[in-house]
Amino acid sequence: MPRRIRPPSRYTVWIARPGRSPLTWQVSALVPALLLLLLLLWGGTTLYLAHTARRSEALKAQVAALSDQVRALSQQLTDKESENQALARRAAEMLDRLDALEKDLGALKKRAGLKETGEKKAPSRAPVGAGRPADTEELFAAVDARLKALQGELSGRVEPALFRTLAREAATPRGYPLWVPTYIASGFGVRKNPFGRGYEFHNGVDLPAWYGTRIHATAPGRVVAVGWSRIFGRYVKIDHGYGYQTLYGHMSRIAVRRGQYVKRGQVVGYVGSTGRSTGPHVHYSVFVNRRAVDPRPFLGLRYASR
Numbered sequence: 001m002p003r004r005i006r007p008p009s010r011y012t013v014w015i016a017r018p019g020r021s022p023l024t025w026q027v028s029a030l031v032p033a034l035l036l037l038l039l040l041l042w043g044g045t046t047l048y049l050a051h052t053a054r055r056s057e058a059l060k061a062q063v064a065a066l067s068d069q070v071r072a073l074s075q076q077l078t079d080k081e082s083e084n085q086a087l088a089r090r091a092a093e094m095l096d097r098l099d100a101l102e103k104d105l106g107a108l109k110k111r112a113g114l115k116e117t118g119e120k121k122a123p124s125r126a127p128v129g130a131g132r133p134a135d136t137e138e139l140f141a142a143v144d145a146r147l148k149a150l151q152g153e154l155s156g157r158v159e160p161a162l163f164r165t166l167a168r169e170a171a172t173p174r175g176y177p178l179w180v181p182t183y184i185a186s187g188f189g190v191r192k193n194p195f196g197r198g199y200e201f202h203n204g205v206d207l208p209a210w211y212g213t214r215i216h217a218t219a220p221g222r223v224v225a226v227g228w229s230r231i232f233g234r235y236v237k238i239d240h241g242y243g244y245q246t247l248y249g250h251m252s253r254i255a256v257r258r259g260q261y262v263k264r265g266q267v268v269g270y271v272g273s274t275g276r277s278t279g280p281h282v283h284y285s286v287f288v289n290r291r292a293v294d295p296r297p298f299l300g301l302r303y304a305s306r
């Protein structure tokens with residue numbers, strides 16, 4: 001078994017000096033150990049401090065990068081918010097325009113003879129300016145829904161009704177069959193028989209004019225009768241559709257054929273005094289569903305009756 005070497009308890013520091021006796025110190029064995037320890041401590045501290053400095057630099061850089069990111073994000077957020085608010089404003093503008101459209105549609109409905117339905121429309125307005133995405137999305141959804149509803153109503157209900165109304169209006173007799181000043185010499189209804197005793201029913205109005213004055217159709221339609229009658233003399237009857245018919249009598253000459261389509265205002269004949277007549281005039285009758293009605297409401301106000 002090898003002998004254990006005991007560490008010396010003391011050391012001798014020996015410094016050689018040429019030409020002179022060397023310097024010697026007796027020191028405790030602890031001194032070099034202490035020196036070594038101090039050296040180690042110093043080195044460790046230096047290393048630790050250097051490391052800490054490096055870490056702190058890295059941290060600082062990280063913080064700077066992070067704060068840059070935060071700044072960029074908050075800028076993006078601000079941009080998004082203002083973009084969102086701009087969108088919300090646009091949605092609000094669209095809702096305003098929709099309101100105007102709905103008003104127009106209301107007028108159109110009235111024109112088409114449609115009654116307003118009692119249905120309440122869903123509240124279309126959301127608070128504007130909050131700028132949160134949900135609000136804007138809701139606004140656009142509302143705009144979209146109302147647009148679809150408007151489109152549906154316009155094409156499904158208003159347009160057909162409008163076409164029907166306009167077609168009926170186009171077929172409705174309007175104005176005088178004479179385009180020269182005239183007056184109602186004899187009105188619609190029961191009157192004294194101008195040719196004898198008693199009373200008779202007069203199923204139209206008598207409008208005097210010069211012999212040969214042009215007689216115009218008061219609405220477009222098809223000529224359904226052209227001929228001679230003991231009462232109306234030479235006459236023309238036009239069917240306008242929608243239950244409307246007109247008759248023009250006492251003509252001196254007829255200008256259309258049976259089955260012919262005529263436009264509103266087209267000349268159908270000329271004033272005469274044929275049939276039961278006391279002087280040149282046109283007898284004008286309006287029929288609604290084959291029943292003679294007073295033509296006055298159809299004449300308008302162009303020539304007031306005397």
Ligand SMILES: [Zn+2]
Nearest residue numbers: 204205206283
């Ligand atoms: Zn008459």
